[in-house]
Amino acid sequence: MIKMCLLAAVLLSPMTLSATTLEVSQAYARATPPNAVTSAVFATISNHDNQDHSIVAALTPAAGKAELHDVITEGDMMKMRQVTSFKLPAGGSLQLKPGSFHIMLFDLPQPLMAGMNIEVELQLENGDHYRFDAPVKKVMAGMHQH
Template sequence: MKNKLLSTAFGLLFSCFAISAQAKLMITNEVVRALPPSVPNTAAYLDIMNHSERPISLIGVTTKVAEKAELHTLAEQDGVIKMTQVDHIFIRPMARVELSPGGFHIMLIGLTSPLKLGAKVPMTLSFDDGSTRDIEAVVTDLNDASASHEHHHHNH
């Protein structure tokens, strides 16, 4: 009985820390780039705000709509812009990181089926403190400026 109570107490304590960490992260502007049905990969973008006093890193993403999801960035290399995979995206305390075209982004590789405009893409973000965050990104035509500015879903 004592071990069960101790186990329950530790579980509750861990839950409080996980909820506290999630409360200090705010994810906004979640979108997935709409591409023709014949294109097997696409990118997802979002903003992460860290309202805590501690740094945190996004270390992974999972989704059922693609065979894999990877963190990427664009960088100039020998005068050529190249996309490279990164193992994490660092978010300083009290700061915001924007995952956007031309910078950090999430690559969805090997789409399991074409994504339709307006569809919601579920993803789970994983952070280096052990926390996760479930989000839904809307498939958007990023060439349509009005469509990309209309989406302001807040998930906090």
């Protein structure tokens, strides 16, 4: 009987799962004006694992397509470009923020409005998946309100 209890405890313990230890905090998606079909998701992603990982793809039911983007400066122009992965060093964290790394959303089936929540899934290089919710927020100044 004692043996069975121990076995159950081991099976239920999250430590026995092979899932990578990621933590996503301060996630949000940018609210869009009506008829806009692109947006972006920002968050702080921490890697609590003792080895490096990388995010190789992102998915969300809120967009037809999601890409990993970086922003580079060319001359005095800021340009977005697609990258193949976001590096997550062991014990480190990566900040996705305006003007820097972000998850770009294309082909939105409906506008993202403040108060909504979208589900985002990250795929890691080792096949693990990580899901989080991103509340939709207005982040650009000067957009007219209804």
